[in-house]
Amino acid sequence: MNFWETFYRNKLALTGSVIVLLLFLVSLFAPWLAPYDPGQIDLKNVLLSPSLNHLFGTDPLGRDVLSRMIWGARISLKVGFVATGVAIIIGTLLGALAGYYGGWIDAVIMRFVDIMLCFPTFFLILAVIAFLEPSIWNIMIIIGLTGWMGVTRLVRADFISLRERDFIQAARVIGAGDLRIIFMHILPNAMASILVAATLGIAGAILTESALSFLGIGVQPPTPSWGNILTAGKDNIDIAWWLSLYPGLAILITVVGYNLLGEGIRDSLDPRLKK
Amino acid sequence: MLKYIFKRLLFMIPLLLGITVICFFVMRLAPGSPVDLETQMNPKSSVEMKERLKTLYELDKPIHQQYWSWLKKLSGGNLGISFASDHRPVTEKIMERIPITILLEFLSLVIIIAIAIPIGVLSAVHQNSLFDKITGIFVFIGFAIPTFWLALLLMIFFGIHLGWLPISGLRSLNYEYLTYWGQLVDLARHLVLPVFISAFGGLAGLSHYMRANMLEVIRQDYIMTARAKGLSERDVIYKHALRNALLPAITILGLSIPGLIGGSVIFETIFAIPGMGQLFYMAVMARDYPTVMGILLIGAILTLVGNLIADVSYAVADPRIRIS
Numbered sequence: 159m160n161f162w163e164t165f166y167r168n169k170l171a172l173t174g175s176v177i178v179l180l181l182f183l184v185s186l187f188a189p190w191l192a193p194y195d196p197g198q199i200d201l202k203n204v205l206l207s208p209s210l211n212h213l214f215g216t217d218p219l220g221r222d223v224l225s226r227m228i229w230g231a232r233i234s235l236k237v238g239f240v241a242t243g244v245a246i247i248i249g250t251l252l253g254a255l256a257g258y259y260g261g262w263i264d265a266v267i268m269r270f271v272d273i274m275l276c277f278p279t280f281f282l283i284l285a286v287i288a289f290l291e292p293s294i295w296n297i298m299i300i301i302g303l304t305g306w307m308g309v310t311r312l313v314r315a316d317f318i319s320l321r322e323r324d325f326i327q328a329a330r331v332i333g334a335g336d337l338r339i340i341f342m343h344i345l346p347n348a349m350a351s352i353l354v355a356a357t358l359g360i361a362g363a364i365l366t367e368s369a370l371s372f373l374g375i376g377v378q379p380p381t382p383s384w385g386n387i388l389t390a391g392k393d394n395i396d397i398a399w400w401l402s403l404y405p406g407l408a409i410l411i412t413v414v415g416y417n418l419l420g421e422g423i424r425d426s427l428d429p430r431l432k433k
Numbered sequence: 434m435l436k437y438i439f440k441r442l443l444f445m446i447p448l449l450l451g452i453t454v455i456c457f458f459v460m461r462l463a464p465g466s467p468v469d470l471e472t473q474m475n476p477k478s479s480v481e482m483k484e485r486l487k488t489l490y491e492l493d494k495p496i497h498q499q500y501w502s503w504l505k506k507l508s509g510g511n512l513g514i515s516f517a518s519d520h521r522p523v524t525e526k527i528m529e530r531i532p533i534t535i536l537l538e539f540l541s542l543v544i545i546i547a548i549a550i551p552i553g554v555l556s557a558v559h560q561n562s563l564f565d566k567i568t569g570i571f572v573f574i575g576f577a578i579p580t581f582w583l584a585l586l587l588m589i590f591f592g593i594h595l596g597w598l599p600i601s602g603l604r605s606l607n608y609e610y611l612t613y614w615g616q617l618v619d620l621a622r623h624l625v626l627p628v629f630i631s632a633f634g635g636l637a638g639l640s641h642y643m644r645a646n647m648l649e650v651i652r653q654d655y656i657m658t659a660r661a662k663g664l665s666e667r668d669v670i671y672k673h674a675l676r677n678a679l680l681p682a683i684t685i686l687g688l689s690i691p692g693l694i695g696g697s698v699i700f701e702t703i704f705a706i707p708g709m710g711q712l713f714y715m716a717v718m719a720r721d722y723p724t725v726m727g728i729l730l731i732g733a734i735l736t737l738v739g740n741l742i743a744d745v746s747y748a749v750a751d752p753r754i755r756i757s
Binding site for chain 1: 447448451452455459460462573574576577578579581582583585586588589593600691692694695696698699702703713714716717718720722725726728729732733736737740
């Protein structure tokens with residue numbers, strides 16, 4: 159069975175891709191889908207509970223929660239992709255170098271990974287944010303810079319197992335240089351595990367961003383993000399349950415979507431991995 | 434065994450140095466220099482004062498000398514003086530809060546072990562049963578749920594809707610007037626939600642690994658041997674298989690320590706618990722750099738120690754590790 163057939167038969171993976179696709183569409187069409195302007199303050203209608211006018215209620219400034227969540231989908235998508243992109247690029251380069259060259263290069267890179275893994279990731283992110291401004295670009299890059307270690311280990315393992323194979327020896331015999339072998343011959347064979355790590359990484363980055371925004375050190379208001387709507391939920395915990403319920407549900411569903419998709423891709427690319 | 438522990442301790446030294454190097458570079462990220470910041474915030478600063486600060490932080494020296502003198506201060510347990518209005522030594526501020534965080538972390542680990550291992554083992558032994566499927570869903574959601582959101586929901590439900598549990602702090606207002614047992618019960622009631630929340634992520638992780646380990650062990654030849662010599666199914670599973678499946682779980686527990694410590698920022702902030710995580714959050718918000726750097730360093734060292742304990746217990750449990 160080829161990749162698409164296996165993938166199509168996997169109902170959970172299909173569910174995951176539908177969720178992810180819907181999120182893309184919501185982000186893309188946010189200006190048309192959102193019933194209200196997400197920044198429209200309406201002090202006569204603060205903290206309204208969900209009704210037909212405001213399906214998910216309003217926040218302490220009278221802004222429509224549903225509209226803010228629709229625009230928040232854009233933020234989480236952006237954070238997920240940029241942060242994971244940074245992590246994947248660093249992780250792949252370091253992993254490729256370590257796995258291909260071995261020796262002292264490998265030793266240095268892997269000790270660096272060990273050291274980075276000693277830091278509780280959330281501590282490291284917060285410490286860096288304390289020194290920089292918590293803008294959305296900073297957040298995305300910091301999440302990426304603190305999340306590449308797993309990818310490095312993965313890519314390194316792939317490179318070690320691939321570099322001695324016959325087809326690599328053959329490439330070397332016809333005179334291919336190191337760079338050509340790394341990028342044209344070995345890397346394409348390691349893409350499968352990188353793709354899976356990236357999909358799962360997006361889920362992790364979205365979770366981290368939402369926690370940071372919830373604590374008030376991530377995406378800054380008035381830019382809407384699921385995390386910072388939840389901050390308002392905590393401040394009004396005894397009177398406005400809808401501010402706490404819906405954004406969290408959106409995060410949960412999004413993360414479930416990416417996780418299902420990632421596991422689906424893994425199972426379809428390599429049926430042997432299936433448990 | 435002693436030789437193994439000694440070897441592991443020796444391995445820790447380069448890691449420890451690496452940790453200090455990374456902390457030092459994070460510190461260099463400050464816009465301009467620490468001098469700029471203090472002087473910017475203080476309109477009364479003069480050129481002369483700037484110079485004094487500069488010598489205090491030794492900013493006039495080359496970077497390797499700055500690092501070296503910072504390291505010397507660290508080795509004496511000196512993390513500097515907090516920028517906060519109390520002007521207390523950072524070491525002192527952290528030390529008075531660490532016991533609370535470690536207590537919470539320890540209780541979470543106990544809960545994780547006590548719940549996740551039976552779940553993992555039972556769902557492996559009864560693979561594809563209803564129980565296995567339900568716990569499978571629980572594990573999947575456990576991986577995806579934002580714990581701070583779960584905390585909010587539980588606060589709304591148990592704290593506000595039902596009014597069963599307190600949702601903030603560690604003590605009630607009338608704590609002083611309670612009997613000894615009353616105080617203990619009061620503390621326990623305050624700990625229920627935070628400990629559950631901090632354990633939640635680890636619960637999903639460990640039960641997932643336990644199930645996978647157990648499934649692998651059950652397929653091994655020595656389990657077939659145990660069955661072939663006529664042992665009861667109970668002996669096979671709970672004596673032969675369980676012991677072997679438990680070993681890798683020690684490593685997983687060790688690996689979950691940085692996550693637990695990192696998570697302390699979130700749940701200590703949500704539940705207003707005066708631990709190290711809350712101090713870290715307040716320091717970040719107030720840009721109290723010496724405290725931020727101190728906690729970053731302590732967090733990494735705690736992780737290192739946690740991993741050491743995990744490795745040593747693995748070696749105690751499995752003689753093969755000690756020899757190789």
